[in-house]
Amino acid sequence: NAGVMQNPRHLVRRRGQEARLRCSPMKGHSHVYWYRQLPEEGLKFMVYLQKENIIDESGMPKERFSAEFPKEGPSILRIQQVVRGDSAAYFCASSPPSLGSNTEAFFGQGTRLTVV
Amino acid sequence: AQSVSQHNHHVILSEAASLELGCNYSYGGTVNLFWYVQYPGQHLQLLLKYFSGDPLVKGIKGFEAEFIKSKFSFNLRKPSVQWSDTAEYFCAVNPINFGNEKLTFGTGTRLTIIP
Numbered sequence: 001n002a003g004v005m006q007n008p009r010h011l012v013r014r015r016g017q018e019a020r021l022r023c024s025p026m027k028g029h030s031h032v033y034w035y036r037q038l039p040e041e042g043l044k045f046m047v048y049l050q051k052e053n054i055i056d057e058s059g060m061p062k063e064r065f066s067a068e069f070p071k072e073g074p075s076i077l078r079i080q081q082v083v084r085g086d087s088a089a090y091f092c093a094s095s096p097p098s099l100g101s102n103t104e105a106f107f108g109q110g111t112r113l114t115v116v
Numbered sequence: 117a118q119s120v121s122q123h124n125h126h127v128i129l130s131e132a133a134s135l136e137l138g139c140n141y142s143y144g145g146t147v148n149l150f151w152y153v154q155y156p157g158q159h160l161q162l163l164l165k166y167f168s169g170d171p172l173v174k175g176i177k178g179f180e181a182e183f184i185k186s187k188f189s190f191n192l193r194k195p196s197v198q199w200s201d202t203a204e205y206f207c208a209v210n211p212i213n214f215g216n217e218k219l220t221f222g223t224g225t226r227l228t229i230i231p
Contacts, residue, residue, distance in 0.1 A: 033218060042122075042206060042223035043160075056218055058117075091159065093219070104150065105219055109159040 004094050006108035019079040021111045025094030032075040037089040082115045118143035122222035130230050137192040137225050139207030146212040149190040154204045202229045
């Protein structure tokens with residue numbers, strides 16, 4: 001059973017370009033969470049998705065950021081018109097249908113985005 | 117909304133010293149509690165978790181944590197640290213609130229062990 005797979009591991013973009021980060025959850029997991037880790041800071045929640053639904057996007061910046069988790073395929077975190085301040089590590093986690101019922105979230109290895 | 121506080125931002129210890137990292141959360145309802153570790157350049161790994169039952173939970177690598185409900189705390193402890201424990205440690209909480217169960221993290225504590 002493969003773990004949470006994120007790709008690419010490293011992504012370099014010029015200012016103004018788009019960044020697409022992919023996350024394939026563990027088999028059987030239908031919940032996906034995206035977190036951002038800025039240099040010297042902790043993890044900040046961005047968005048929580050279930051298949052085809054956004055449950056909580058309270059941590060997403062209002063502009064340029066979007067996320068989806070389609071019925072088929074990986075979850076995508078999309079950042080349009082990237083700026084230097086978007087440089088960070090983006091972590092995806094997945095969990096089975098109900099995190100509340102004594103399960104845990106498993107993390108991917110993250111995507112390190114560098115905006116030059 | 118829930119929040120998590122880790123007051124120690126950077127802790128430096130010598131090998132064999134005892135460790136306690138503080139974690140306090142704010143949420144009025146029932147919660148699950150977690151400690152994750154992030155070794156340099158790696159992803160987060162679960163150290164231990166509390167769901168219910170005995171408030172003293174034991175995790176991997178000799179770590180343990182105690183849930184004190186009255187203090188809203190879930191401090192991480194280890195009696196004798198090793199150089200390999202150098203890492204960043206994150207406390208996290210998720211409310212038992214079916215339908216929105218996001219994990220909220222503290223800002224982390226960087227632990228440096230001096231050989």
